[in-house]
Each structure stands twice: as structure tokens, then as C-alpha cells.
Amino acid sequence: MTTEMLHFTPEEIARAADLLRQGETVGMPTETVYGLACDAGNPSAVKKVFAAKGRPADNPLIVHIADIADWKPLVKEIPPLAMRLAERFWPGPLTIILPRSEAVPAITAGGLDTVGVRFPAHPAAQALIRAAGVPVAAPSGNRSGSPSPTTAAHMLADMDGRIPAILDGGSCICGVESTVILLDDAESVRVLRPGFVTPEQLQTVAAHVTVDPAVLARVEPGTVVRSPGMKYRHYAPNAQVTLVEGDQAHFLAFMASHREAGEFALCFDADEPLCKAAGIRCLPYGDTDEARAAAFFSRLRELDDAGAAHVYVRAPHTDGVGLAVFNRLLRAAGYDIVSTESSEEGEW
Ligand code: TXA
């Protein structure tokens, strides 16, 4: 199959929407990352999404809507806290998990009795969902285990020949997937996956916000987790990745002993001139949390293209959007993290 590249014009949105209604899959731009979209209510279309990604069947898909009114039919009920969160953060990078209704097939939900719903902010995603006239299931558009695509070209690199079309909506603004939450009770939110909507922001709507321990810790094989995606190795480029914690001086000192061919630093912008002066091959990924979130998935792909064998990433802090970047890098690194300040090397 040839993968057609579509553009954000009325005709090509209509073509992409037709494909969705016919039970096909389409690459869909969102403000977070590109997704692989299909009709959420069509089990055979959902099967194609799992097959194209090589995704384990127990990992549920997020269902996307383009109007808050389309949420109600997908879930058993919408508690007041969930509605307040939606009104504050939608359209935007927040996925809210609630018990699902019969309208969501079991296969879409990875066999769970819940469904995560999101109303994306990207105008092309909204136009596509509205034109299709159905709720749209969409996991990130990468092959399972690879970095999420933040451009149409990245998605094509993973999916060429495996899906009929990709709608090109430009580069994703956030660059990191949505914040995934569930409600523990009437006033409590639990973050299963951090994203651009931060725990600090959620706290302005919910009385209690907790971050699930699996966000920052390794999930041991066999553990029952609230979000099946947490247990898989994720976001990994071909290169081996090590996350390096410590301030600039410690990072540079550590990198001074990693200057072999194939060794690269993924550093903050301010580190770049110092790395270069010390003969350390490096690529900068930003100087703010938001810039790093937008850049790191594509930087990991660029480092693969540059032939990197081992990438040492200067670890971001874990406040605000930094938590989302840290969480993805930790998984890309397979939990290989080095603390340069205590000079202890090894895995958690
Ligand atoms: O920003 C995003 O969320 C992107 C765009 C395309 O919307 N989508 C995305 O989907 O990242 P995916 O499938 O790559 O990641 C969804 C994560 C997985 O870790 C999955 O296990 C979790 O959310 N998830 C989805 N539905 C869930 C549910 N009902 N219960 C628990 N976890 C759920």
C-alpha cells in the first residue's frame, strides 16, 4: 500500500474523513504528537491500528472528540470534577479516564472497563473528527516502542506502506503526549502519565492531585498497573540512552570521559558551546521545559540518523512540564540513570 500525504484543505480533510468512515486508518496531527486515527466504534478498524503499530492488545487507545457534548455517550457518567477539568483544560492536552459505556468496544479499551477521552486543540484534528462524524481512537503514530512522531515526516518514516494516509498538520507544538488522569474520588485526581497539563495546574481545579509512582519508577514485570502503557519500554531510539543527572559542571566532567566515536550528548542549549570546546559531540534540546518537550523526540531521531550508538542526556528537573520530559527520557533510557553528583552509576 502507498501512504498518501494529505494536507489541511477542505477537500483533503473530506478525503481523510471518508477513509475513517470506511474503516481505514489515517495519521492525524494533534498539538501533542501525531496519532494513528480510526473510527473508535469500529472493531475491525481498531484492529488495523494495533496491527500497523505492532501494539500489544492490552494497551488501550485514547478516544478523541471535537465537542464536549460527544463525551457523554462514551462513558457511564461524568462526575462534576471531571466536567470542571474538561471545561478548564479542553480543548487541550489532557486525557480523562472514566468507566466506559457500551458505545466503546472492548478492543478499543484494551479489554478494560474504562476509556480515556481527549478533545484535542489542533484545528486539523478538530476538523477531521468533525468531518468523520464519529469518535476517533488514536494512539501515538509511531511503531510500538519508538519515539512518538512530532512531524508528518517522522510518522511517514515509521508507517510508510502500512497505512493509507497521513494528514500533514505541521510540527506539533507540545511535542509530548497528553497528560493522562483518572479520578480517585470526587475531589482527587491521579496523574498516570505527565504531560503539558501539569500537576500544579490540575491542583487549581482538584483539591488533591497525586502523581502515580509508576511515573518515576520502574514497573517490575508482573505488576498490575493502572495504565497498561506504563509497563512497556517506550520511546526508544536505536541508540542506547543514559539519563545523566547533575548540574552543568558535573555533566561536562562526566561527558569528558565519553568522547568515543558513537557517543553523543543531548544537552541543554547553554551546555552546547562548552561541550563543543571540550570535543564532546552534542545536540542541544532546549533551555526551557517547553522547548525541551517540543524537541526531544525529534532530537532522538536525529541522533539515530547521525549514527549515535550511545546518547547521554542531561536530565531535566521534574517540576512543571519537566516531569513529562523526564518521564519519557527515563523510559527511552530503559531506566538507565547516572547521578554525577554522587558519582554512582547504574540502573534504578
Ligand atoms: O497526546 C496523546 O495522548 C496522543 C495523541 C495522539 O492524542 N495519544 C497517545 O496515545 O499518546 P498512546 O496510545 O500512545 O498513549 C496512551 C496512554 C497509554 O499509556 C495507555 O496505556 C494509557 O494512555 N491509557 C489509555 N486509555 C487508558 C485507560 N482506559 N486506562 C488506563 N490507561 C489508559
Ligand code: MG
Ligand atoms: Mg504512544
